[in-house]
Amino acid sequence: MTDADRLSRADAPVAVLLNPSAGRGRHRDLLPDVVCRLGAVDRPVRVLTARTVEAAEAECRAAVTAGVGAVVAVGGDGTVHRAVQAVAGAGVPFGVVPAGTGNDFAADLAVPADPRAAADAVVAALRSGRTRPVDLARMTGPDGAGRWFGTVLAAGFDAIVSERANRMRFPRGPRRYDLAILAELARLRPRRYTLRLDGVEHRVEAVLVAVGNGTSYGGGMRICPYADLTDGLLDVVVGGRFDRRTLLRVKPRLYRGTHVEHPLVHTYRARTVELVAEGITTYVDGERALDLPVTVTAVPGALRLLS
Structure with a gap:
């Protein structure tokens, strides 16, 4: 039908x-x-x-x-x-x-x-x-388990903070995330990732990796500012070897999307992204998802939006 x-x-x-x-x-x-x-x-x-x-x-x-x-x-x-x-x-x-x-x-x-x-x-x-087609992203783990998402897959410092905040029982509300950020900043270190973008391998050390079908997460942080919901592609943003001070200085720029101009930030586009790292649980659309490794694929027109 x-x-x-x-x-x-x-x-x-x-x-x-x-x-x-x-x-x-x-x-x-x-x-x-x-x-x-x-x-x-x-x-x-x-x-x-x-x-x-x-x-x-x-x-x-x-x-x-x-x-x-x-x-x-x-x-x-x-x-x-x-x-x-x-x-x-x-x-x-x-x-x-x-x-x-x-x-x-x-x-x-x-x-x-x-x-x-x-x-x-x-x-x-x-x-x-009246409907119009909108792209979605499909992520799949090694066991075949999968999730669809519309916004961004977080697989770096942002995901680590969310994971810590979800384990905390106190306090409630936004302060829990503030404390989780402080705790993880004290432990901040680059991690080794392997990215395969349409089959081309990149090995990087980074504190942040995001795969965007859409542009933003976290209530307006434009982590993938050039992502397009109708282009059939995923935008990948890699934040490299940031130290704590530099990361805190760059963070406000996420709301304008100008962080991608920083020399430690690299951007890519691909139809399929394979993402490998140890000890990272991903978050998509703000929800806890699959542990790495995962494969993410852009699926053009997967959603029929009433518009």
Whole structure:
């Protein structure tokens, strides 16, 4: 069944994955209005809520298998990430209503930042049957396990900080990440990576390696500033042998994307990236993913965006 077939069926419901805790619940009061606005499409709306991220992903997969007309993710990059695992490559029209902390994928897609305006835009696309193709990246481990992602794969200092923060029980909120950064800065050292970019091998020592389908992560840090969601390529950014002082000086430039002008930063483009290093767990779309080594492949048009 094509996306046009799904959208043309008046009885095909729209599945809405709702995450009330996204963005630390700051948009919780808006969610009933968002669901009401999505209901203006005059077709059944099936709200999916789950207590765990695994259950959310399973509910999205079940909805796609059942033949829903579209899937809409209401939340942040993590919520989008879970829904994308079900719709990627399936031809199911997909909408995004940003209601999280970072919303990097939505920003790359030029989705309205206001959740109500974004819901109205999804409804307009549903009514007109309008979608556009968007690239995704597919990562695969040595055992064949895989994940789709829309934004950036982090496999360096940023991933190490996230891993430490996730192990910490105290404090809660942003301060936990601040403390994790301080702890990992004290241990900062370049690591040895092997990169194979479309089969061409590069051996590097680096503190940061990012593979971008999109431009940004972490709420607007433009780590891969020239990434394009429609070019069928991955952008790779390697931050070399930074010491602590230099890394702290360069970090603010991530929000403007000008860090790539630093002589210790190197950028590449490839359709397939093989990434090897010891002791690194990757993060994609802000979510914990696979341990290295992994292979990442750009998949053109894997997502049909309601737009």
